[in-house]
Amino acid sequence: MVCEVEMIRTIEWAGNAVVMLDQRLLPGQEIYNSYTDYRQVADAIRSMVIRGAPAIGVAAAMGIALGVQNAKARTAEELEPEFARICEAIASTRPTAINLFWAVARMRRVFTRARAGGLDAVRSALVAEAQAMHREDVEANRAIGLYGQELIPARARVLTHCNAGALATAGYGTALGVIRAAVEAGKAVEVYADETRPFLQGARLTAWELHKDDIPVTVITDNMAGYFLSQGLIDCVIVGADRIAANGDVANKIGTYAVAVLAKESGVPFFVAAPLSTLDLTTPDGSLIPIEERDPEEVRSVLGSRVVPEGVGIRNPAFDVTPNRYVSAIITERGIARPPFAASLRALAGK
Ligand code: MRU
DSSP states (O other): OOOOOOOOOOEEEOSSOEEEEOTTSTTTOOOEEEEOSHHHHHHHHHTTSSOSHHHHHHHHHHHHHHHHHHOOOSSHHHHHHHHHHHHHHHHTSOSSOHHHHHHHHHHHHHHHHHGGGOHHHHHHHHHHHHHHHHHHHHHHHHHHHHHHHTTSOSEEEEEEOSOOSGGGSSSSOSHHHHHHHHHHTTOEEEEEEEOOTTTTIIIIIIHHHHHHTTOOEEEEOGGGHHHHHHTTOOSEEEEOOSEEETTSOEEEETTHHHHHHHHHHTTOOEEEEOOGGGEETTSOSGGGSOOOBOOTHHHHEETTEEOSOTTOOOOOBOEEEEOGGGOSEEEETTEEEOSSHHHHHHHHHTO
16 A cells, blocks of 8 residues: 655745744644745744754755845855855754755855855755755655665554654655655554644644644653553654764754663664764764753743742753664664764765
């Protein structure tokens, strides 16, 4: 059975604007915001209108293309200092997802290559690059899906954490792309989604997009994952990644580490699905990955209602690092990396 479904539109280039589905409002409202200034795009990334490492990368590229399109400079030379400011504003939005810095670096390289051709050449080259990144991300996710679905049994109960779906990418998704590909291959997949406090990406976003695609999904609170794993109710775990260090340590949404340890303890395979743009070969291991600490308000209140007494301290690290010993395989668009990851990841990256 093959069941192709219409893809969710996470982000699009609209000529003079970047259009994004506002993920803060899901599942209640499906609203698309149109941004005409790169500073608005930077704010949208920071405030989680758009989130998920690959989607952040595409938004960064489109934000830079937009900024350059609107710049007042009359020559490519005059544009240079403003281009640097635009890149800096975009790069300073979120520190953990490497796709953001990968995208900015890629746009910088295009600027350098195109500048001899003049201002118009720079503008059109940057727009073309941002659009290419959007296209390539969907293609990468499709390839990740095809490789990854081989790891999924014909009947499978799959646990996932956060949202590594169409909403976290330019489309189709990484971890959820593997699930979609398994369903398209005729497998009977049932998904368990951790709700993912505090931003509730699992409850709000993963559940929304899988339900829309008629893929069976059940939401559990984060502290239920150990119960389901220990009871033999989960066949495998699949998550995405925000940054993968050269040794295969994986930074992903806070709570991923706990799930990985529980999976190992329960004898359940733990898979990571991510494009090679998430691989950071310049960072030797996970201890060197910067972890974003977000606004305490995200923990203090749930959907606008305070749940922590006034005056009580709050911490809100947004990511954690899963050491490579808990990772069974890393699924990329070029194939599946197995331990030892230092060698297998480098080989897939062709480095
Ligand atoms: O804070 P977020 O929502 O941007 O965090 C997202 C995640 O941790 C995802 O799991 C990760 O980016 C992979 S998305 C394909």
